[in-house]
Amino acid sequence: MTEPSERLRSELSKALRQGLVEEAKDLTQQALSAGEDPLDLIQNVLVPTLSEVGRQFQAFEIFLPELMAAGDAAQAATHILEAEIVAAGGQSASLGTIVLGTVQNDIHDIGKNIVKTLLSSHGFKVIDIGRDVAPSKFLEAAEREKADIVAMSALMTTTRPATRSTINLFTEAGARLNYKIILGGGCIDQAWANEIGADGYAADAAGAVDLCKKLVQR
Numbered sequence: 681m682t683e684p685s686e687r688l689r690s691e692l693s694k695a696l697r698q699g700l701v702e703e704a705k706d707l708t709q710q711a712l713s714a715g716e717d718p719l720d721l722i723q724n725v726l727v728p729t730l731s732e733v734g735r736q737f738q739a740f741e742i743f744l745p746e747l748m749a750a751g752d753a754a755q756a757a758t759h760i761l762e763a764e765i766v767a768a769g770g771q772s773a774s775l776g777t778i779v780l781g782t783v784q785n786d787i788h789d790i791g792k793n794i795v796k797t798l799l800s801s802h803g804f805k806v807i808d809i810g811r812d813v814a815p816s817k818f819l820e821a822a823e824r825e826k827a828d829i830v831a832m833s834a835l836m837t838t839t840r841p842a843t844r845s846t847i848n849l850f851t852e853a854g855a856r857l858n859y860k861i862i863l864g865g866g867c868i869d870q871a872w873a874n875e876i877g878a879d880g881y882a883a884d885a886a887g888a889v890d891l892c893k894k895l896v897q898r
């Protein structure tokens with residue numbers, strides 16, 4: 681990596697940690713103008729920086745206002761990066777329809793939005809049903825949209841059980857086999873996905889694309 685791009689990355693990380701929205705936007709633009717890849721910036725600057733912010737929050741080194749400011753700055757940066765990913769994409773044929781949302785009582789949506797952008801730019805029709813989505817809303821949307829895949833994002837150990845209750849609702853409604861159901865987000869791993877009978881898990885947005893492509897081929 682060239683020295684200027686390393687400097688930009690570390691300045692962007694600092695602006696995110698400090699919750700400086702305008703500076704984060706400006707540095708994101710500068711990094712893109714310098715030829716940086718938007719997905720690489722997400723995976724190698726944004727995600728590790730926010731993980732560190734999360735660690736600091738958990739360790740009481742920072743408090744809710746700082747967490748919120750970092751979240752706002754990250755959201756502002758991702759809007760710019762998402763627009764860049766969309767502009768570079770341009771696939772029009774639909775590989776399948778995906779209903780995507782963050783589970784009940786969970787309002788984290790930065791990761792979900794990145795997943796949405798990448799899936800859309802790889803040819804999937806993504807119906808984003810938002811955050812804090814009740815199990816019944818996932819089912820209604822899947823049926824209404826005739827979805828191929830239902831994708832749930834969950835960021836907190838306290839909201840992870842909502843992935844299980846959503847799958848259970850599909851089963852109780854006799855609709856489980858009509859859809860592939862996948863999971864992701866910081867508190868999810870493959871073992872949890874297996875335990876609750878999901879059809880797949882991916883650790884990041886690029887992994888989500890590979891997973892969905894595999895699932896619609898079957």
Ligand code: B12
Pocket residue numbers: 726727730731732733734735737738744747748749750751752754755785786787788789790791792794795831832833834835836837838862863864865866867881882883884885886887888
């Ligand atoms: C930013 C942030 C916030 C922002 C969210 C802004 C927003 N619009 O999303 C704000 C300030 C609002 C917030 C609030 C809270 N937060 Co918060 N937050 C974070 C933080 C720092 C970063 C999350 C993030 O955006 N990461 C970056 C994105 C890109 O990563 P990602 O979401 O993991 O997504 C990637 C992958 O997981 C994957 N992926 C994501 N979804 C999906 C879905 C599918 C289907 C697939 C395949 C893949 C996939 O792809 C994405 C891209 O690569 C995390 C720390 C952490 N380690 O995650 C804490 C964290 C999640 N928050 C935490 C907490 C406790 C809270 C609050 C309860 C704080 C409070 N006291 O009020 C509230 C929760 C409110 C609620 N009801 O939801 C805790 C949760 C602890 C736990 N129980 O597990 C964490 C872990 C911090 C910590 N270590 O303590 N938070």
